[in-house]
Amino acid sequence: MNSTAESICKNIVSIFALIVIAAFPFVLYSDCDAEAAVYSNTEKIYLKDITPILYELSEVGKSVSEKAVNLQNSSTDVCSYEFGYYQGIVESLRVRLNSVPAPPRMVNVQSTALLAIGDYISGLSLYTRACTEPDYNMKAKMGYDGRQRLIDADMKIRQVNKLIMNPQFQSRAAAAPDNRIEQMCASTWPADQRMQEYCVKNQTEALNKLSQMNRMYPAGSREKQTIQNCSSLWKKGNTYDYRMVVFCVENILGKQAAQ
Numbered sequence: 001m002n003s004t005a006e007s008i009c010k011n012i013v014s015i016f017a018l019i020v021i022a023a024f025p026f027v028l029y030s031d032c033d034a035e036a037a038v039y040s041n042t043e044k045i046y047l048k049d050i051t052p053i054l055y056e057l058s059e060v061g062k063s064v065s066e067k068a069v070n071l072q073n074s075s076t077d078v079c080s081y082e083f084g085y086y087q088g089i090v091e092s093l094r095v096r097l098n099s100v101p102a103p104p105r106m107v108n109v110q111s112t113a114l115l116a117i118g119d120y121i122s123g124l125s126l127y128t129r130a131c132t133e134p135d136y137n138m139k140a141k142m143g144y145d146g147r148q149r150l151i152d153a154d155m156k157i158r159q160v161n162k163l164i165m166n167p168q169f170q171s172r173a174a175a176a177p178d179n180r181i182e183q184m185c186a187s188t189w190p191a192d193q194r195m196q197e198y199c200v201k202n203q204t205e206a207l208n209k210l211s212q213m214n215r216m217y218p219a220g221s222r223e224k225q226t227i228q229n230c231s232s233l234w235k236k237g238n239t240y241d242y243r244m245v246v247f248c249v250e251n252i253l254g255k256q257a258a259q
Contacts, residue, residue, distance in 0.1 A: 039167070042103045047164065049100045053093055054113065054160075057120070060089050064124075072130070072143070079131035087124040090117060098194075105167040109160055116156035118198040123149030145247060152202075180239035181207070206242035213249060226252050 039047065064086055071079050094117045102110035126146035133139040185199035210227070217223035230248035234241040 040103070043106055043167070046100065046103055046106050050097060050109075050113070053097050053100075057090065057093055057117065060086055060093075060120075068127070072127070076132055080128055083124050083128040083131060087121055087128060090121050090124065093117060094121070106163075109163045109167075112156050112163060113160050114194065115198055115201065116153045116160065118195065119149045119153035119156060123147070123153065141247075141251075144251075148247075180237075181242075184236055184239050184241075203242050206246045209246050210242055210249075213246075223249075223253060 067082065071082050074082075094114060097110070097114060097117065100110075123146040126142045126149065130139045130142035130146065133142060181203045182196075182200055185196045185203065189195040189199060213223070213227060217227070227245075227249055230245045230252070231240055233248060234244040
């Protein structure tokens with residue numbers, strides 16, 4: 001493997017390892033032993049430009065991993081300030097990454113990395129809100145959902161690694177989004193096109209998962225009733241917050257299974 005590819009791969013693996021190590025330690029595997037891809041000069045310049053950005057993200061992940069537990073148990077002011085501070089850093093990294101033009105074969109690398117950063121921002125935002133949430137159950141739910149966002153970020157960083165090591169790889173196209181989802185995301189993020197796209201992608205994935213659940217359980221079953229109850233709870237105008245519906249269903253069914 002050439003030195004450029006090896007350095008890139010090591011940095012990417014370091015990034016997702018540091019982001020998630022605090023909340024969910026597990027053994028991580030990389031694709032660094034794969035045959036090195038052949039990059040054009042333009043692609044080499046692009047990868048050289050984005051590697052420092054992703055490395056800085058890894059440093060944020062390292063700090064969060066070291067402080068997350070203590071921060072959640074600290075005073076409201078300290079907790080809010082620290083998580084908000086980390087969120088601000090990641091926001092600036094997103095701006096920097098957006099400023100780097102991606103060569104044609106690296107468009108998927110760019111978009112997937114931005115989605116990973118979006119997940120990380122979302123997770124930190126939830127942790128920040130949890131700092132000031134007086135209701136324990138809501139605070140716990142925010143913490144759980146924040147953790148899920150970090151898991152989502154980890155999965156996307158893994159995908160970034162694969163895309164860098166194999167620029168020819170194209171992920172399977174997702175199902176066409178529901179227009180009502182697009183409308184909901186547009187109203188939620190009216191001034192941010194990238195967050196609208198991120199919202200549509202995540203809501204569509206959740207809708208697909210909910211559809212699988214509906215096919216899995218028979219009519220009249222306890223599980224089916226839970227899906228209906230959660231859907232009613234998270235109805236948004238003429239559509240639903242599918243991510244929260246799925247979270248609600250999985251949370252309730254998990255508790256029932258433990259009884």
